[in-house]
Every structure is written in C-alpha cells, then in structure tokens.
Amino acid sequence: MGISISVDIGGTFTDFYARGDDGKTEITKTPSTHYDLSVGFMKGMKTLSRSFGTGLSEFLGQSDVVRYCTTVGTNALIERTGPKLGFITTAGFEDAIFLGRGRSWADGGSMLENKDLARIQKPAPLIQPDMVVGVRERIDSFGNVICPLTREEVREKLQILVDRGAMGFVVGLLWSFNNPVHERMIKEIIEEEYPEDYLGSMPVILSSDVSPKSAEYTRFTTTIVNAYIHGVMAEKLNKLGNELRDGGYRWPLVLVHNTGGMKKMSRTRAVLTHNAGPVAGLHGALSIGKIYGHDKIIFTDMGGTSFDIGVVTGGELKTYDFIPLIDRWRTNIPAIEVKSIGAGGGSIAWINEIMDNAMEVGPQSAGSMPGPACYDQGGREPTVTDADLVLGYLNPENYLGGDMLLDPDLSREAIKEKIADPLGIDPVEAAVRIRQVVDARMGQEVFNEVALKGHDPREFVLMACGGAGATHACGFAPYLKVQKVIVSPCSPVFGAFGASTVNISQVWEMSRTMKIFQWATQSYSEDVDAFNGVVEDLRNKAVRDLQLEGYGEDQITFKLELDMRYGMQYNLMKVVSPRLAVQGPDDFKEICDTFTQQYGEVYSPEATFPMGGINLECFHLTAMVALPLAELPSFEEKGEAPPSEALLPSREAYWAALEGFKETPVYDFDKLQVGNIIDGPALVEAKDTTYVIEPEWRFTLDRFGNAILSY
Numbered sequence: 001m002g003i004s005i006s007v008d009i010g011g012t013f014t015d016f017y018a019r020g021d022d023g024k025t026e027i028t029k030t031p032s033t034h035y036d037l038s039v040g041f042m043k044g045m046k047t048l049s050r051s052f053g054t055g056l057s058e059f060l061g062q063s064d065v066v067r068y069c070t071t072v073g074t075n076a077l078i079e080r081t082g083p084k085l086g087f088i089t090t091a092g093f094e095d096a097i098f099l100g101r102g103r104s105w106a107d108g109g110s111m112l113e114n115k116d117l118a119r120i121q122k123p124a125p126l127i128q129p130d131m132v133v134g135v136r137e138r139i140d141s142f143g144n145v146i147c148p149l150t151r152e153e154v155r156e157k158l159q160i161l162v163d164r165g166a167m168g169f170v171v172g173l174l175w176s177f178n179n180p181v182h183e184r185m186i187k188e189i190i191e192e193e194y195p196e197d198y199l200g201s202m203p204v205i206l207s208s209d210v211s212p213k214s215a216e217y218t219r220f221t222t223t224i225v226n227a228y229i230h231g232v233m234a235e236k237l238n239k240l241g242n243e244l245r246d247g248g249y250r251w252p253l254v255l256v257h258n259t260g261g262m263k264k265m266s267r268t269r270a271v272l273t274h275n276a277g278p279v280a281g282l283h284g285a286l287s288i289g290k291i292y293g294h295d296k297i298i299f300t301d302m303g304g305t306s307f308d309i310g311v312v313t314g315g316e317l318k319t320y321d322f323i324p325l326i327d328r329w330r331t332n333i334p335a336i337e338v339k340s341i342g343a344g345g346g347s348i349a350w351i352n353e354i355m356d357n358a359m360e361v362g363p364q365s366a367g368s369m370p371g372p373a374c375y376d377q378g379g380r381e382p383t384v385t386d387a388d389l390v391l392g393y394l395n396p397e398n399y400l401g402g403d404m405l406l407d408p409d410l411s412r413e414a415i416k417e418k419i420a421d422p423l424g425i426d427p428v429e430a431a432v433r434i435r436q437v438v439d440a441r442m443g444q445e446v447f448n449e450v451a452l453k454g455h456d457p458r459e460f461v462l463m464a465c466g467g468a469g470a471t472h473a474c475g476f477a478p479y480l481k482v483q484k485v486i487v488s489p490c491s492p493v494f495g496a497f498g499a500s501t502v503n504i505s506q507v508w509e510m511s512r513t514m515k516i517f518q519w520a521t522q523s524y525s526e527d528v529d530a531f532n533g534v535v536e537d538l539r540n541k542a543v544r545d546l547q548l549e550g551y552g553e554d555q556i557t558f559k560l561e562l563d564m565r566y567g568m569q570y571n572l573m574k575v576v577s578p579r580l581a582v583q584g585p586d587d588f589k590e591i592c593d594t595f596t597q598q599y600g601e602v603y604s605p606e607a608t609f610p611m612g613g614i615n616l617e618c619f620h621l622t623a624m625v626a627l628p629l630a631e632l633p634s635f636e637e638k639g640e641a642p643p644s645e646a647l648l649p650s651r652e653a654y655w656a657a658l659e660g661f662k663e664t665p666v667y668d669f670d671k672l673q674v675g676n677i678i679d680g681p682a683l684v685e686a687k688d689t690t691y692v693i694e695p696e697w698r699f700t701l702d703r704f705g706n707a708i709l710s711y
Helices: 037-051 056-061 072-079 111-115 151-163 181-193 216-247 276-292 384-390 408-423 427-451 469-479 491-499 528-548 585-603
Strands: 003-009 013-019 025-031 063-069 086-090 132-135 145-147 169-172 204-206 254-256 261-264 297-302 307-312 339-341 347-352 358-365 461-465 485-487 503-518 557-566 573-576 614-625 647-655 660-668 677-679 682-685 690-693 698-701 707-710
Touching: 003 037, 003 276, 003 491, 013 037, 013 491, 025 037, 025 491, 037 056, 037 216, 056 063, 056 216, 063 276, 063 491, 072 216, 086 151, 086 216, 132 151, 151 181, 169 181, 169 216, 181 204, 204 216, 254 276, 261 503, 276 297, 276 307, 276 461, 276 491, 297 427, 297 469, 307 427, 339 427, 347 384, 347 408, 347 427, 358 427, 384 408, 384 427, 408 427, 427 469, 427 647, 461 469, 461 491, 469 485, 469 491, 469 690, 469 707, 503 528, 503 585, 528 557, 528 614, 557 585, 573 585, 585 614, 647 682, 677 682, 690 698, 690 707
Parallel strands: 003 063, 063 254, 086 132, 086 169, 169 204, 297 461, 461 485, 660 682
Antiparallel strands: 003 013, 013 025, 254 261, 297 307, 307 339, 347 358, 485 707, 503 614, 557 573, 557 614, 647 660, 677 698, 682 690, 698 707
C-alpha cells in the first residue's frame, strides 16, 4: 500500500485528502479553476507533495490510487459544450424525446421558476430535431421480433446523420431492454462503416447498455445525457490522466460513482459521475457513524456553492433517488439520494422586489471566481461568507490557513449597498439577517428531508461537514432538535475523505415485470426460472466486468434489490431481497413479506394491501469488492481544560443570544488536546474552517479527534 489520494471538485473549491501507508493524513483546498479543472487539480497535488516532504514526481510515484469525484460531465451539460449527436430510434417515435412528459418543463427547475408558469419553458434539447431518424423495426413487450430491421435502411439513415454533422450516435429502440438484438445490430453496422482506424470513428451509445429498464422517455434521456457528456469527459479526463502520468503516477484514474461505488475511468459510464462528491461524503458519514455505533445519521455538507443533505438509516446507504435529475433531465440511474440546495458560503444575498422586498439567500452563488466580495477578486455581491466576516466569526488573516486574505471592508460595503440600504438597516443587522435566513433555510430543508421519509430527526446524530459546516452547525441544528453534532477534522474536505472510504462496486439493472403474488388466486408465483434467470444474467455481467477490473470472483459480494409495488399502484418501492435465488413459492412469500414490512414502516401498517397482488418490476444487482479501509486513530484523553498555548488573541464577535458584539475567546484547533471542553460563546480556528460555538453550546474534542457539539 502506498499513498492514497482522493479529490472532490466543488463549485468553489477543489478538496484533497491523502493518506500514507504509515497512517499520516493531509488535507488541502484549492480554488476550482472551471476554465481548466486540471490547473486547480495539479496545484493541490503539489501542495500535498510538499506536506509529505517530497517533490511532485516522487509523491505521485509513491501513490497507488487517485480517486476522483468529477464535475466535468455536469459542467458540459450546464454549458452545453457537448458534441453534436445523432439519435436513432424506432420509426414513429422520433418526437418522443421532445414531447417528454406532461410536466417535463418542471424537471430540474427551482420552486420560484416552476411558479412562473407564464415564462417557464422546457429545457433546450441536447439533440436537435433534424438529428433524429427513425428505422422500421419492432420488438414487442415480451422481447419477440415482430418487424425485422434491415441493414440497408440503417446505412441509409446513418448517412443522413453523418452528412448533417453527427459526432456520435445514440441508439434507443422500443423494448430493447427486453431484447437488444436490433440495437446491437445498429452498433455493428456503424462500426463497420466507421471503424476505429478511420479518422471518422465515432462513439455509439446503446440504451440497452446504459439503462436496460422500462419507460422510454427516461431510458432515452439517460442514454442521451450519458452520450453527451461522454466525449467531453473522455477528452478532459484523458488530459488529466496524461498529466498525472507525466508527473510520475503509474495507475489508472479511479472515478467515484453516484451509486456509492467507484471504478476505473475506462470502465465508468459517464452518467454515473454526476453528484458523486455528495454521495462520497454520505459514504464517509456512514463510515464514521459505524465507529460510534450510530445507525441513524443525518449528513450535511455546507460548501461554498451548495448545501448537501443525506440520510443514513439502518446503518447503510439504501435510499435511492426516486427521480434522479441531471441538470433538467429526468433519468433512471440507480443513484443514492443526496439533496442539494443553493445555500453555501458563496450564496448571494439579494432583495426580492416581487415579494415585497423580502431578503433571500441563494440559490445563486459567487462561485470561486470572482467569489465573495471579501476575496477581492472583483466580486461585488454580498454572500454568506461576507456576513460571517462582518459578524467577527472569520479571521481575515487566517482564512484557509492564511493562504487567502479577506477584506472586511469590501464585505461591509457590499452588504451595505445591496442589502442594508434598500432595507433601511445598518450593515451588521443585515449580516445577522443573512445568517439567520440561510440557517433557517438549511434547518427546514434538513427537517423536511428526514421527517417526510417517516423519521424523527431527534433520533438521529447530525454530521456537519463542508468548509462552512462547523461555522453554521449551531445555527441550523436547533431546527432538528438533535442532541449531538459531529464535526470531523476532515469536514472541510469531507467529499474527498468520503471517497477514500468507497468500495469498488457497480449496480446492474434489468426491468422484468413479474406477478409474484396473484390477487385473483391469492397464491404465490411458481415461476422460479424467470426470476433466477434474470439474476444469473446480471450476475454473469457483473463478474465479467469486475474480472476486467482485476478482481477474482471469490472477492465479489452481491446484494439484490427489487422494485416492487402493489397491483395497480403507480409508485415503486425498492426493497433488499432476502434471497439471491428462489426455489419455490415459499421464497416468493418471504420476498413479499419483506416488501409489506418495509412498506408499512414508511406508509404505516394500515396502508399495506397484499391481497391486491404484488408485482416485481425491476432487478438491481450490486456487485462489490470490499477494499481494506484504514481505521481512524484513537488518542488518550488529556483533560478538560484546553492548554494555554491553544488560546489565541480574542476578538469581538456578534451573538444574537447576547444581543450584540462580545469579546470572544479564540482557540487554535491544532493545539487542542483530546478531552478538551470549550463552552460557548467561543471560536475555534482550524486551517480550513472555523467552529462557531454559540452561547449554551459545548465543544468537546473526543478520542477520535472529532469535535462533538452539544447543548
């Protein structure tokens, strides 16, 4: 084992977490360089190498894995910088992706945008109407070929798309997830016409490979999104990989997935990289929760651009996003659910004139460039960071360990001009309101995310992560009435830390409708071959895929999840199957009982209705290789009183509970010792964050080096 490096690119900062084989860990942050992400990436690598006391070449040569949570694909969608694609579908369904769903205009829109019905529009299509062609073919719902596909027609339609400038092809045919023979035939023809040794070789993406599931619109959009970001990611990540190899790194780049796993870049579907950073953070929260024996965890990550929320129940990640949205496109990828709202340190405060001059915070963000006004990079909009600086919580000379100096005068000027003067209040009062609004918004969103899933937030432990998490934890935690808040010393780079805890895994899916409990006869299915056949097919694909990753079949563990519903219901519920294979009706009964139990836990036992029949709609097989994870070190307690050398010069900070500015003690986090207790009000400065301890709150440094906030 050499050095393990994990990287998470955010909207404002790129976070790094490195761990050596001797247990030494280092973290750092660099501003995200959106014009070229590799610039900020390599800058962070150089900083880490200096922390390990080596040059960049030696540091990368000693590294055995670089895990990467990338936003390259998401940025390509937002900026519409992807290639010109051609779409080949079943004749008569050429307009399916443009018609969309009845309410597709609302997909991915904010609440304010969706209320503005007069001006809201559907998203601009990723593929233009003239780049869509239909071929005469038909496969029925059982996978039988009704109308054969002819090679001559495919070549004819292919030439039309090439003449119109196609740089890649998406193939999405009806019922291809049941029988992909026609999609594979089209790919074969395209590769014959444009082989790899031709300059015109073009990528071909099949819906039966990317999303072998029912529902044409989401299957097509998932495949189109994957194809759209595929080319951009391949170009930029290959460039990044080349820079790493030139620097001395010898292994493939590993990408973290939104399914909670990771794989080599060459074996990763592009669509699975969306939102990987927050999912990695949730995985990190799960790993820390296991140390304490907590199986109910609320994960929050307040960064510079967004505020991420995730929920762990039963000690595992089992909540999948019901409607996975990428930008404004509805997909059906098996992504772990992590909700994000525009509430971060860089979120902009503004006056909503339509709402009677109400002050709002976000979702717009100042980003990394120009950033908050106090960065002195040209930003003139007041942000949450500016408010924290005006209120005395942040040290302008010790931001990011002193690597970045802040200008309080610029913060005060921006708040005065854009917020205080329009409202007729002084800048301090405006800063207090900015902080209160963003804390209230985060607290309410977290409460909704937990309570609306049928849980009581008071039974959970809260993990406050992100560069601004420790600064605002005491502000939004009271909305949840949690009794314990954990802040990891890695919280400023928690997405990167979480990536270091992720295992090699992949989710394989297939839609198959099976009535496993018949309402008419009140009997369980006996069709074990159909069930076991699907599982075996998925298992063979998973084993083959992970063997190409370099792992043996004996290293792989499997988990089967099933999308199920009561007969005639629309919504599905994903349940973990108690069995990978079935032998008869008794096994189907066990699966149905598991579904009924979990359904009752979410919607109440009175809502269950097994006598109405139970249908199985989709199989999800997770194949995982568990990697050895380094344990967090444990330290001896040194006493409750902080050492004198940990005390820094005090400064005035504003405390709403004390109705004004008060001289506040300030501590150096790196000089605190295990067991130290600090009662609020107080400030604790770490390299990449500041702990704001409100009055009546208590800060305790526990034996794992985590800060425990309680009141």
